[in-house]
Amino acid sequence: MRIFGWAADNGGCGYYRVKLPLDTLRSLGHETLTATVMPDEWQETADVIVGQRVCNPGPTSRWQKLAREGSAKLVFEVDDDLLNVHHSNRAGHAFFKQPEIRQNLTDNITVADLVTVTNEHLAERVSAFNPNVAILPNYIPAAMLDLPTPPEAERLTVGWAGSATHRMDWEEAAEPIAKFMVKGAAKHLDMHFIGDLHEHWFDFRPWDKLGGRIRRSPWVQRIPDYHAALDFHIGLAPLKPHVFNLSKSPIKALEYAARGIPVIASDFGPYAAFVQDGETGVLVRERAGWAAALWELSRADGPRRQMSKAAQELARAHTIEGNAWRWERALSV
Template identity: 45%
Template sequence: MADIEVFGWQADHAGGYYRIQLPLQALGARGHATASSVLMPDFVRGDANLIIIGQRICHPRATQLWQSFAAEGRRLVFEIDDDLWNIDPSSPVDHKFFGDEEIRTNLRRNIEVAAAVTVTTEPLADRVRQWNPNVHVVPNAVPDWLLGHQPQQRHDDTITLGWGGGATHRMDWERHGGQIHRFLDLRPQTEIHCIGVNYVRMVGVPLERIRFTPWAANVEEYLRTIDYHIGIAPLREHVFNRSKSALKAIECGALGIPVVASAVRPYQDYVQHGITGYLVRRDEEWVHLLSALANDYDMRVAMGEAARVRAAQQTISCLVPLWEKAIFG
């Protein structure tokens, strides 16, 4: 392991894919020697020349180690992809954890001592520049293979809406879920495929209209479970959401699937209204825009093709130079 140049210290297995594993795989394809883990191996501790990317380092023991690396003059890159200072109380576990004063202090201190910080969006960069001026905005990217993958969609008369996401989206479904439910009620030949956390059930959609897939063992397996005709991306206007990326729309676009998304950041900066999907500006537009796509096969295909062209600009092979610049300086 002595030839490793960069080690990615993941916060967890699933969340580390887009911001640690995928970038390091791409760097490996460009000739760099990389490794990653949720654990800190002995070979990393003992190699003063090895660059360490730390994802959301904030636990007390991890912070102690990170600070000791900084004191030794190691090159550290702090990676963060969410505004952890503004999590809504509707996500009680994360809100409580990241609301703890020790955790908040650790985040600040660990950002301060890093040689560089990587973030997903400009609003998030603005958040962390108060602690470290060397912030690199490196947008989320999808694996290149996704552009050539054909989702296994239904070929009967049933239209599948689809959404995938985790534990911080309850407020989004509380805000917009009723309109999506209304569309399903008005069009009997529709279903919704929910991946990750099943908020759809929370808004009263009958179980027979829902297909639910728990999180897969890894992100690539999750991507292969996406089989929608139309992707949906409800998002509440909220300070936490303004720092998020358009990853759901990028994933769907790479698969040739148009999206209907809330017209708030991040989707208003990514979805091309009427070309790669639709942006919802008023509540009643959910039903209208979903109906337009559900009723028109040719439109779905044309928008899906345009969305795939758009997503081709967001593959990891396109964006890996930004990671290279951030990590190696």
């Protein structure tokens, strides 16, 4: 097949939902190209066009024209419930609440030959506009499994990576985590935040007491470099119980697992379905659970090392190389 991936961005979403699967399909003999701008040549000759959350006016006009012409199979790719963006994501909420954008989204989903999503909840949401839906979970490149597990050290690193869109999720966990980190029991723990997390988001702010124990790194643009930058011994994945988060994927926990990093995650939505509680990580059901899990995994005689190995084994079943056939089957014309 000749497949064009019309990515919405060059970040994580564009990588996992378009570039990574199409690059893998190319290794299987298909002709593929991923870009944020569609070349005229590919518009005219592609067998399949994968459009990621197409909703701006110009791209929408082009998408609707392609639908009328019917020369290529149109696959609308979406990995978030964009009609229910939480207000804490100010830019995203403001953008996707615009009537024209919302109408474009639903119109473009409706005329697609297929819609691809990450989980059953999102499939149910978009099926109201188009019954032809394929669930294609997020996968990681197998090369991640070859990266070294963060080495053991006297001082352990507790970490999180992500964008400012996770503000509502951190508001669920910031206070209990911060309270634990300033206690004497956590004096051997450092924190590493990668991305756009800012302590001033939180109403409870003892973070300054950590002094040199807290490290911040800017977002890493190249995804393989980001994978290599995950140097945590314990990974954090808070998630607020909200309808928007029901459509999220467990990609953060999967990334951690591929590096052999046990995760402490909210017992909600995608993490509840992915994390094997007590084996590959810990699921937190109440606020006090964050401190309890940090204490358990940071103890010298705790289960962290065993969880590290089990997490990597779980990740081995979630590589794109082992699951590219799912994308190939869904995109076949």
